[in-house]
Amino acid sequence: MTNLMSGAKILLECLGREGVDCIFGYPGGVTLPFYDALYDDPIRHVLVRHEENACFAAAGYAMSTGRVGVCCATSGPGATNLVTGLVNALMDSIPIVALTGQVTSKLIGSDAFQEADTFGITRSCTKHNYLVKSLADLPQIIHEAFYIASTGRPGPVLVDIAKDVFQGQSHYSAVSAIHLPGYKVFTEGHAGQIRRASQAVWEAERPLVYAGGGIISANASEELRRFVELADAPAVCTLMGLGGLGSDHPNFISMPGMHGSYAANMGLSHCDLLIALGTRFDDRVTGRLSAFAPHAKVIHVDIDPAEIGKNRAPDIPIVGDAKRVLEKLNKLLEEQKPTDAERRAPARKAWWEKIHCWQREHPLQPTYSETEIKPQHLMAEIDRISGGRAIVTADVGQHQMWAAQLIRFNEPRLWINSGGLGSMGFSLPAAIGAQFANPGKLVFAVIGDGGFQMSIPELATLVNYKLPVKIVVSNNGYLGMVRQWQELFFNNRLSAVELSGFPDAEKLAAAYGFKGRTVDKPSELSSALEEAVREPGPYLLNVRVSCFENVFPMVPAGAAINEMVLAPPEPVAVPK
Numbered sequence: 005m006t007n008l009m010s011g012a013k014i015l016l017e018c019l020g021r022e023g024v025d026c027i028f029g030y031p032g033g034v035t036l037p038f039y040d041a042l043y044d045d046p047i048r049h050v051l052v053r054h055e056e057n058a059c060f061a062a063a064g065y066a067m068s069t070g071r072v073g074v075c076c077a078t079s080g081p082g083a084t085n086l087v088t089g090l091v092n093a094l095m096d097s098i099p100i101v102a103l104t105g106q107v108t109s110k111l112i113g114s115d116a117f118q119e120a121d122t123f124g125i126t127r128s129c130t131k132h133n134y135l136v137k138s139l140a141d142l143p144q145i146i147h148e149a150f151y152i153a154s155t156g157r158p159g160p161v162l163v164d165i166a167k168d169v170f171q172g173q174s175h176y177s178a179v180s181a182i183h184l185p186g187y188k189v190f191t192e193g194h195a196g197q198i199r200r201a202s203q204a205v206w207e208a209e210r211p212l213v214y215a216g217g218g219i220i221s222a223n224a225s226e227e228l229r230r231f232v233e234l235a236d237a238p239a240v241c242t243l244m245g246l247g248g249l250g251s252d253h254p255n256f257i258s259m260p261g262m263h264g265s266y267a268a269n270m271g272l273s274h275c276d277l278l279i280a281l282g283t284r285f286d287d288r289v290t291g292r293l294s295a296f297a298p299h300a301k302v303i304h305v306d307i308d309p310a311e312i313g314k315n316r317a318p319d320i321p322i323v324g325d326a327k328r329v330l331e332k333l334n335k336l337l338e339e340q341k342p343t344d345a346e347r348r349a350p351a352r353k354a355w356w357e358k359i360h361c362w363q364r365e366h367p368l369q370p371t372y373s374e375t376e377i378k379p380q381h382l383m384a385e386i387d388r389i390s391g392g393r394a395i396v397t398a399d400v401g402q403h404q405m406w407a408a409q410l411i412r413f414n415e416p417r418l419w420i421n422s423g424g425l426g427s428m429g430f431s432l433p434a435a436i437g438a439q440f441a442n443p444g445k446l447v448f449a450v451i452g453d454g455g456f457q458m459s460i461p462e463l464a465t466l467v468n469y470k471l472p473v474k475i476v477v478s479n480n481g482y483l484g485m486v487r488q489w490q491e492l493f494f495n496n497r498l499s500a501v502e503l504s505g506f507p508d509a510e511k512l513a514a515a516y517g518f519k520g521r522t523v524d525k526p527s528e529l530s531s532a533l534e535e536a537v538r539e540p541g542p543y544l545l546n547v548r549v550s551c552f553e554n555v556f557p558m559v560p561a562g563a564a565i566n567e568m569v570l571a572p573p574e575p576v577a578v579p580k
């Protein structure tokens with residue numbers, strides 16, 4: 005038993021024991037006692053400029069490391085500002101513990117100053133949430149929060165702590181075990197189903213692996229690599245799963261879905277066995293669900309039983325941790341190569357030929373111009389510099405899709421974006437979190453000019469903490485992705501998408517005390533990016549790209565994924 009401590013110190017003791025080394029946050033009235041205790045605690049606090057960004061930064065930290073990201077906000081507006089970040093973490097299965105202050109327990113329900121029903125508001129945007137009104141409950145709850153956030157399907161857990169809990173005095177007594185009746189995590193997978201899956205893999209003539217973010221959450225990349233090699237199967241990785249199988253691996257096809265490659269979508273449409281691993285049959289991947297993988301028997305491995313059969317009923321459901329299940333599956337595949345494998349060899353060979361043919365017919369490749377910088381050219385240059393090894397965060401929009409199509413990720417936890425929620429304003433704070441967790445690593449924050457303008461306040465955070473993030477604005481002067489939809493589906497009536505008034509990047513960066521530059525000539529692009537990377541501190545590179553470029557391939561909403569539009573239907577008039 006420790007000495008008598010304040011609740012705030014007990015909270016810090018709990019966080020220390022959970023291995024927390026930094027908290028992204030913003031203080032306020034009811035969290036004052038916590039911030040006072042933080043003053044002389046070894047845990048670093050990163051003062052962001054908006055609570056939403058604290059949650060996004062915690063996401064960047066968590067996604068780049070696999071550790072739980074921690075963010076903190078005060079009661080009322082501080083807590084409500086976290087909501088977008090929490091929904092984002094819930095949709096992308098990111099382990100986060102969010103700490104919020106609440107008014108003194110006696111005042112709860114009295115409409116006290118800066119009181120909001122944080123527990124009620126965040127109920128549907130967290131994996132679990134708590135309201136702590138008694139100091140005696142605090143340690144147990146904090147350790148439970150970390151346990152729930154990081155086990156099973158990871159996700160955000162919010163702990164709302166009344167001010168008097170921070171101020172109370174007690175002893176910290178170690179929490180020896182966590183028993184949560186009703187919270188069961190099945191990691192191992194059903195042995196019989198895994199056996200059936202291995203059988204199905206051998207029997208398939210046209211297998212395809214469809215790997216999602218669950219591969220990355222489960223740290224199962226090595227097992228996935230082994231699996232695709234043993235099964236001799238091509239693999240597509242979803243937007244959240246990029247890097248789960250290295251982009252340079254010969255079995256990696258590319259991303260599937262609305263802006264996925266022709267080969268990936270044709271592969272999904274023609275496979276006879278779909279091996280879905282840690283993925284949720286998201287509508288952006290499946291297109292019209294009834295036409296998705298129509299010829300395939302489906303194996304679905306997921307740690308979350310609620311995902312099994314949610315969108316597509318599998319033939320072989322396996323509830324388990326992707327790493328554990330793949331280990332077992334690999335063992336079976338190693339041990340039992342069937343004697344009649346030869347019989348299927350010609351069909352497998354033909355399947356690979358088909359895949360390669362689709363890749364050759366419509367490869368994902370950058371386009372170039374001599375007069376203007378194509379956004380695809382920009383992504384190809386980032387790819388060249390990264391070599392598949394840099395951390396790249398993205399916001400939401402066209403640049404995100406081109407980045408996903410054209411930048412390679414040869415390791416997991418390099419590609420960090422807001423996939424499920426698709427929240428603008430994610431890239432820069434996520435890059436802050438990722439750079440904090442990976443001080444020696446090259447981090448690019450790729451952002452559209454719209455998303456960048458949602459994040460400008462965080463330039464101060466970069467400078468304060470000397471974070472050498474390379475911000476690359478793909479500046480097309482428009483809310484590009486919305487403009488693309490207006491052009492293609494609303495008769496090119498461009499309504500509220502033009503973004504005039506972008507600031508002078510050099511002056512903006514200089515105002516914050518670092519370097520920035522605008523480029524608009526294709527010939528200047530590579531040297532400008534290299535200059536940004538050479539710079540020891542942060543850098544703002546504003547790249548003026550073609551305004552009216554559209555992302556292709558594109559599966560129109562409601563279409564089947566083999567009904568891709570591969571190129572612009574016809575030249576469109578430039579609006580006045």
Ligand SMILES: Cc1ncc(C[n+]2csc(CCOP(=O)(O)OP(=O)(O)O)c2C)c(N)n1
Nearest residue numbers: 401402403426428452453454455483484485
């Ligand atoms: C917070 C938020 N508001 C609105 C949207 C809707 N939205 C999706 S993409 C997009 C355009 C983004 O424009 P920009 O940041 O310039 O990127 P680009 O598409 O041009 O690459 C918008 C407005 C969103 N995803 N998130």
